[in-house]
Amino acid sequence: MTMTASSKLNKIEKAKAEKAGLAVKEELEHFAEIGWEAVDKTDLEMRLKWLGIFYRPVTPGKFMLRLRIPNGVITSAQMGVLAEIVQRYGDDGSADITTRQNLQLRGVHLEDMPDIFRQLKSVGLTTIQSGMDNVRNLTGSPAAGIDPDELIDTRELNQKLQDMITNQGEGNPTFTNLPRKFNIAVEGARDNSIHAEINDVAFVPAYQNGELGFNVLIGGYLSAQRCAEAIPMNVWVPANDDVVELSRAILTVYNDNGLAAGLRESRAKARLMWLIDHWGMEKFREEVEKTMGKSLAEAAPEDEITQDKKDHLGVHPQKQDGYSYVGLHVPMGRFSAQTMFELARLAEVYGMGEIRLTVEQNALIPYIKNENLETFLTEPLLEQFSINPTPLTRSVISCTGARYCNFAIIETKQRALKMAQELDAELNIRDRVRIHWTGCPNSCGQAQAGDIGLIGTKVRKNDQTVEGVNLYTGGKVGKEAKLGTLTEKSIACDDLKGVLKNLLIEQFGATEKV
Ligand code: SRM
Ligand code: SF4
Secondary structure (H helix, E strand, O other), rough: HHHHHHHOOOOOHHHHHHHOOHHHHHHHHHHHOHHHHHHHEEEEEEEEHHOOOOOOOOOOEEEEEOOOOOOOOHHHHHHHHHHHHHHHEEEEEEEEEEOOEEEEEEEEOHHHHHHHHHHHHHHHOOOOOOOOOOOOOOOOOOOOOOOOOOOOOOOOOOOHHEEEEEEHOOOHHOOOOOOOEEEEEEOOOOOOOHHHHOOOOEEEEEEEEEEEEEEEEEOOOOOOOOOOOEEEEEEEEEEEOHHHHHHHHHHHHHHHOOOOOOOOOOHHOOOOOHHHHHHHHHHHHHHHHHOOOOOEEEEOOOOOOOOOOOOOOOEOOOOOOEEEEEEEOOHEEEEEEEHHHHHHHHHHHHHHOOEEEOOOOOOOOOOEEEHHHHHOOOOOOHHHHOOOHHHHHHHHHEOOOOOOOOOOOOOOHHHHHHHHHHHHHHEEEOOOOOOOEEEOOOOOOOOHOOOOOEEEEEEOOOOOEEEEEEEOOOOHHHHHHHHHEEEEEEHHHHHHHHHHHHHHHHHOOEEEEE
């Protein structure tokens, strides 16, 4: 690297150039022995994220561990191991389903990490490259392989993508120093279950000359500085290893040109869309073709996203005769060790030992024999994880917020649930209304995708600074997905209920309960 190039690097790039993120893999045993207080600050706060280990300044010594669950498919055995891990930490231990149909464990201690990693490996789980400048969890339809309307079963493709990106979970130096985080989603259903519009690369089903494959959208992302909807790359690929090869080529082009295109200077201008802006789509496409060593087919004129987005809650017949899958509402996506054990047990007893996670932070149990449904529905866990919650509670989504995240400006999860429950009790609401809460403008809770989006902010009220939100509306998901926009600024959380109530009555057909 030249002096000029390196002097322009941002702080994170400089730290990565000094020592690669993945290097801490070899040091984990040592870190566990010396204890977290003795670990170098940059290793502790930054590089450990390459292993999925997140130091939480809000709860020092109690770490968050982010897994990778490609396509949101997890077995009962895997869930059981995760439950055992969080159980060790008593009340501090819990797990969250994330907005990328993934799991994060909470309360974990650094000294236990080598042992935890051995346990995870024994059941085929990995946490590698799940944070910082890496490709995040690969998302796909949660009902892949069981949805009667499905076009392409994306499970194997997502697993292959993960294996390519992470070198079978061992860590892959080739794709671990990207200019920024990177999101890939592969949709096989008709309802855009994966939010194609907010992924850096999204594959959506489309027929080309009678053959089923994917149109490719690129550059979508949300951030504090800019939010961009994914745009067509004008490429179609068949539903086979070309998906993996195209992803490899896009990642290579992004990785290798980040420096020359200025992406490694400012973290705020480093996502894939900035490279597309810099070059234009035509050159970007050419570079990708050059890297792949072949020309790509033009996009099919239309894709097959024809349905509104499903939330998969409740009982649904599978494409396999005699079986149903059941979607359970996990309030705020939060599990205790006990609910994880119980969910794993139910999937084992009634299903085939498998659970699916959704980007709505809920869980499905597939392969329940229809004749066993009645008994299944009487299981005590379903009192906590309802299959038919009230309309707002059903659809509310929230990022981590102030309880564990040091970027947070406000507390989110508890507040979001309470608000949804109270409004459900006070209003008749015909349809679901998706309220997305996010504790800061990073928008991990995807505020711009909500019918109503709320982004945490500080507000002045009665000469005091209090927790508040900026309100977004107009977000659409599914077949005509579009990002919502800011409609009202600086609403104190104490005043929010009244504002939401009016909004729900005026724009979403709600009426007051009498
Ligand atoms: Fe996120 C950073 C949590 C999905 C945009 N995100 C963070 C960190 C790691 C910050 C930190 O170190 O504390 C948060 C960890 C808090 C914690 O303790 O849980 C965090 N993000 C989450 C999760 C857990 C929210 C949730 O409750 O579900 C989601 C984990 C997904 C996963 O399994 O990997 C999560 N984050 C998202 C999404 C939604 C999505 O992918 O659909 C976005 C917007 C989409 C996107 O990335 O384009 C998102 N997170 C960010 C950003 C802004 C990125 C940017 O380009 O500026 C940051 C900050 C950053 O990267 O600098 C961030
Ligand atoms: Fe933390 Fe902000 Fe992401 Fe919420 S949106 S998890 S507060 S970084």
